[in-house]
Amino acid sequence: MRIDVLTVLPGLFDCFLKEGVIGKAISSGKVEVKVHNIRDFTTDKHRVVDDVPYGGGPGMVLKPEPIFRAYDELTKEGEKPYVLLTEPWGEKFNQEMAVELSKKPRLMIICGRYEGVDERVKSLVDREVSIGDYVLTGGELPAMVIMDAVLRLIPGVLGNLESLRADSFSDRGLLGYPNYTRPAEFRGMKVPEVLLSGHHKKIESWRKEQSLRKTLERRPEIIENLKRKGLLTKEELE
Numbered sequence: 347m348r349i350d351v352l353t354v355l356p357g358l359f360d361c362f363l364k365e366g367v368i369g370k371a372i373s374s375g376k377v378e379v380k381v382h383n384i385r386d387f388t389t390d391k392h393r394v395v396d397d398v399p400y401g402g403g404p405g406m407v408l409k410p411e412p413i414f415r416a417y418d419e420l421t422k423e424g425e426k427p428y429v430l431l432t433e434p435w436g437e438k439f440n441q442e443m444a445v446e447l448s449k450k451p452r453l454m455i456i457c458g459r460y461e462g463v464d465e466r467v468k469s470l471v472d473r474e475v476s477i478g479d480y481v482l483t484g485g486e487l488p489a490m491v492i493m494d495a496v497l498r499l500i501p502g503v504l505g506n507l508e509s510l511r512a513d514s515f516s517d518r519g520l521l522g523y524p525n526y527t528r529p530a531e532f533r534g535m536k537v538p539e540v541l542l543s544g545h546h547k548k549i550e551s552w553r554k555e556q557s558l559r560k561t562l563e564r565r566p567e568i569i570e571n572l573k574r575k576g577l578l579t580k581e582e583l584e
């Protein structure tokens with residue numbers, strides 16, 4: 347997969363693209379991520395990327411020209427990207443969308459900033475995406491959240507596919523089970539005996555029960571939804 351990011355603050359991505367699982371995936375060539383400074387696509391000597399809103403009002407709006415120039419330049423060759431725009435009022439990002447996006451060969455993420463982008467930029471956009479109902483100083487952090495959730499799903503990026511399977515939200519949207527590691531007792535808190543038993547069937551059923559219990563406690567609507575769709579087994583319903 348290739349991802350092109352358009353932003354006025356490229357430096358925000360430096361650590362994200364160098365460290366951890368994402369950094370390794372990029373350095374090993376499993377995925378390609380290119381961050382582009384929208385200012386590099388301006389033509390004036392002050393490299394202006396924003397302007398006051400028509401009709402008045404607070405703040406500044408990202409101008410269309412530099413973004414269109416960037417899009418035209420970056421899409422001259424190769425597959426056309428699926429274009430996302432990160433904005434607070436976009437479609438809510440979730441694991442289902444992450445899975446869908448992970449199957450695209452190429453993405454472009456336009457990071458909103460200031461009061462937002464000129465509305466005409468949206469003629470380039472396939473999906474406006476929000477990571478939550480709150481307003482940030484810009485769309486760069488949402489872009490990193492989306493890239494993290496999407497890139498980890500690319501085959502070969504996560505060493506152990508098992509951890510993908512055990513993800514929260516990956517089994518019918520159920521929350522993940524509790525995890526423990528050594529020591530077996532820490533400050534009087536013991537690891538559940540079943541996890542020390544070596545009995546894989548019992549461990550699996552304990553994990554399933556914990557996952558259902560946690561989902562029922564924290565996200566009962568997910569259980570109701572699965573019940574309505576007939577996606578819970580008889581045992582799980584008991």
Ligand SMILES: NC(=S)c1ccno1
Binds near residue numbers: 432433434435477
């Ligand atoms: N909630 C999102 S995605 C956002 C983008 C910019 N500000 O908030």
